[in-house]
Amino acid sequence: MTEGTHLPEKIKNVWRISAFINFAVLLIIAIGCYIAFIFFNWQWLFWPGIGFGAIAIIDLIFELILVSYRYAFWRYNLTADAVELQSGYIFKKLVSIPIARVQDVTLSAGPILQSQKLQTVQITTASTSHKIDGLEPQTAEQLRRQIMQLAVEVKENDV
Amino acid sequence: MTSEAPKQHLNPFSLFYYAYKGILNWGIFALIALPSQRTNFWVVIGTLLSLVIIVGLLKFFFFTFQIGGDMITINSGIFVKRHTHIPYGRIQTIQRSQWFFLKPLHLEQLKIETAGHESHRPEVTLPVVSESVREEIDRKRLAVKGSSTTPDLTTDQSAKPTVDSSTPLAATHHYEINPHDLNVFALTSFGILPLMGILAALYGKIQEYIPQRLVNTVTKEIISQSILIISGIVLLIVIIAVVGSYLSLVQKYYKFTLTSESNQLKTYQGLFQRKSVTIPINRIQALRVKQNVLRQWAKISTVQALAASSAGDDDKGNDMMILPVIKTHDVFNQLKPFVSWAPDQFISLERLPRQNYFYFIRNAILWTLIPIAGCIYFFRLWGAFSLLLLIISFFLGWYSSSNTGWQLHGDQLIMQSGWLFTRTEFIIPKKNVQSFSLNQSIWMSHKKLAHLRVNVRHGNHNEQVEIRYVPFKDAEKIFNWLRIRN
Numbered sequence: 281m282t283e284g285t286h287l288p289e290k291i292k293n294v295w296r297i298s299a300f301i302n303f304a305v306l307l308i309i310a311i312g313c314y315i316a317f318i319f320f321n322w323q324w325l326f327w328p329g330i331g332f333g334a335i336a337i338i339d340l341i342f343e344l345i346l347v348s349y350r351y352a353f354w355r356y357n358l359t360a361d362a363v364e365l366q367s368g369y370i371f372k373k374l375v376s377i378p379i380a381r382v383q384d385v386t387l388s389a390g391p392i393l394q395s396q397k398l399q400t401v402q403i404t405t406a407s408t409s410h411k412i413d414g415l416e417p418q419t420a421e422q423l424r425r426q427i428m429q430l431a432v433e434v435k436e437n438d439v
Numbered sequence: 440m441t442s443e444a445p446k447q448h449l450n451p452f453s454l455f456y457y458a459y460k461g462i463l464n465w466g467i468f469a470l471i472a473l474p475s476q477r478t479n480f481w482v483v484i485g486t487l488l489s490l491v492i493i494v495g496l497l498k499f500f501f502f503t504f505q506i507g508g509d510m511i512t513i514n515s516g517i518f519v520k521r522h523t524h525i526p527y528g529r530i531q532t533i534q535r536s537q538w539f540f541l542k543p544l545h546l547e548q549l550k551i552e553t554a555g556h557e558s559h560r561p562e563v564t565l566p567v568v569s570e571s572v573r574e575e576i577d578r579k580r581l582a583v584k585g586s587s588t589t590p591d592l593t594t595d596q597s598a599k600p601t602v603d604s605s606t607p608l609a610a611t612h613h614y615e616i617n618p619h620d621l622n623v624f625a626l627t628s629f630g631i632l633p634l635m636g637i638l639a640a641l642y643g644k645i646q647e648y649i650p651q652r653l654v655n656t657v658t659k660e661i662i663s664q665s666i667l668i669i670s671g672i673v674l675l676i677v678i679i680a681v682v683g684s685y686l687s688l689v690q691k692y693y694k695f696t697l698t699s700e701s702n703q704l705k706t707y708q709g710l711f712q713r714k715s716v717t718i719p720i721n722r723i724q725a726l727r728v729k730q731n732v733l734r735q736w737a738k739i740s741t742v743q744a745l746a747a748s749s750a751g752d753d754d755k756g757n758d759m760m761i762l763p764v765i766k767t768h769d770v771f772n773q774l775k776p777f778v779s780w781a782p783d784q785f786i787s788l789e790r791l792p793r794q795n796y797f798y799f800i801r802n803a804i805l806w807t808l809i810p811i812a813g814c815i816y817f818f819r820l821w822g823a824f825s826l827l828l829l830i831i832s833f834f835l836g837w838y839s840s841s842n843t844g845w846q847l848h849g850d851q852l853i854m855q856s857g858w859l860f861t862r863t864e865f866i867i868p869k870k871n872v873q874s875f876s877l878n879q880s881i882w883m884s885h886k887k888l889a890h891l892r893v894n895v896r897h898g899n900h901n902e903q904v905e906i907r908y909v910p911f912k913d914a915e916k917i918f919n920w921l922r923i924r925n
């Protein structure tokens with residue numbers, strides 16, 4: 281259960297940036313509550329404001345701590361017949377997606393991923409969908425081509 | 440091509456259907472408008488009725504369908520014209536339902552479903568049409584099937600070795616539900632439990648409306664007999680619930696029949712509303728044999744098909760009933776003629792070792808500690824009665840663990856699990872497993888245990904089948920077996 285490739289190091293930056301963005305969003309809500317509390321004297325907003333602020337800070341701390349943990353145990357592996365994704369240590373999970381079942385592979389990148397020159401890979405079967413958080417574009421493209429090629433071969437030979 | 444076919448309207452009786460739908464949809468506005476002082480009762484009702492009638496007439500007028508040589512065309516829309524074309528080869532399922540009062544008029548509702556699983560409705564409904572329409576569609580469909588060898592049923596499920604299922608074209612099999620078994624089935628339903636809850640809630644509500652004075656005088660007199668009264672009410676609620684759930688099940692599966700013809704399974708059921716569903720056999724992703732603990736004792740089972748289509752019970756999430764009730768020992772004898780890949784008999788399963796029962800019982804007990812803590816906190820000493828829940832949760836855990844099982848059989852994976860005193864066995868051909876996973880917490884890895892999860896397509900969504908706390912080497916064996924492409 282230990283073979284496989286790590287995600288690129290840069291994915292840590294992506295996770296950190298998105299942690300800060302989450303933090304910022306929650307903080308803006310908290311500040312909004314606070315402003316409304318001060319200026320319009322809406323008493324009931326006091327505790328929700330504090331709540332959002334607290335969640336923002338706790339969420340940020342946890343996500344930052346978890347970045348290295350996630351990175352250390354997240355691996356992917358492309359075998360002849362399957363894509364395998366492994367994650368976690370305390371709650372270990374090994375998912376296998378037979379390539380014969382793959383319906384489509386989608387590569388995409390939002391602004392954060394673009395800034396790090398990474399792409400997410402989304403693998404879809406007839407009923408489930410699996411995501412690799414970020415890969416170098418050439419690795420992603422290569423993976424996509426490999427999966428699609430295998431998928432086509434399998435469709436032709438196997439079934 | 441299609442223009443040659445004459446445009447047909449629905450049967451005029453569909454006006455009643457539209458009126459009914461319209462009142463359902465807009466009646467709520469009338470209800471909102473009525474109580475206010477400024478609105479006149481008759482104005483509101485008049486507006487509602489005229490709206491319903493006008494819109495119904497317009498819909499009726501603009502809704503037409505054509506049964507062409509190679510496709511059905513449906514034209515609808517008052518402002519935005521919509522034309523839906525469905526080639527016969529693309530039709531996945533045809534569902535028909537017929538209320539008893541429409542039977543003498545030979546009218547029914549048809550739902551035609553295609554393979555596409557886009558977000559918009561994958562189906563077309565013809566609310567009220569003559570029975571001859573379905574016959575014509577069926578005829579055209581068969582003609583198309585006959586001419587082109589494989590009508591390429593699906594985009595995604597072409598993974599099907601169609602060797603055995605296509606051969607017995609002429610042989611049609613027929614199964615009809617056994618009335619005695621249906622009685623037992625209806626009597627052993629757990630459906631009475633929610634019904635009892637509803638009745639109890641209703642009783643509570645009714646009590647609020649009884650004038651307080653009456654209640655006071657009556658209660659004073661009978662306070663001494665209160666235990667008797669309470670048990671009487673409880674008994675009454677139970678009886679009504681049993682009778683209610685019994686009748687609803689019997690009318691639902693009344694004269695259920697299953698027929699197989701040319702690679703299709705067709706069910707037919709119902710007392711007041713006869714319903715029929717047709718699905719192609721190669722859309723079946725997995726079989727599910729289900730029985731609750733009462734039915735285990737009564738030795739009857741239910742067989743359902745997980746089909747990659749949204750046909751089936753509308754309200755129960757696409758569970759396509761194949762054999763609603765069947766003697767347990769007879770399940771596979773009856774099933775085999777319909778689903779050729781089904782096993783010949785119950786396969787004996789690998790079971791959990793006794794020491795693994797502990798985890799199920801522990802988890803069940805941990806979950807019940809939450810309501811128990813709540814009860815004790817709020818009701819103090821009386822809340823301690825909730826400790827009785829511990830006994831139930833012990834048995835829940837025991838039941839789950841003792842009914843967990845698995846086996847590899849040919850190219851099929853058999854997984855069984857127990858949940859809330861209901862045992863479910865899945866028979867999944869390997870080729871229908873979309874993805875699978877092995878899950879393990881750090882504590883489980885010390886104990887060498889794992890959960891195995893298998894994903895199968897069901898309707899337009901995913902069904903996850905799980906067996907829990909399996910010895911790691913067994914879970915790994917299945918995992919590795921699934922890994923190998925066959």
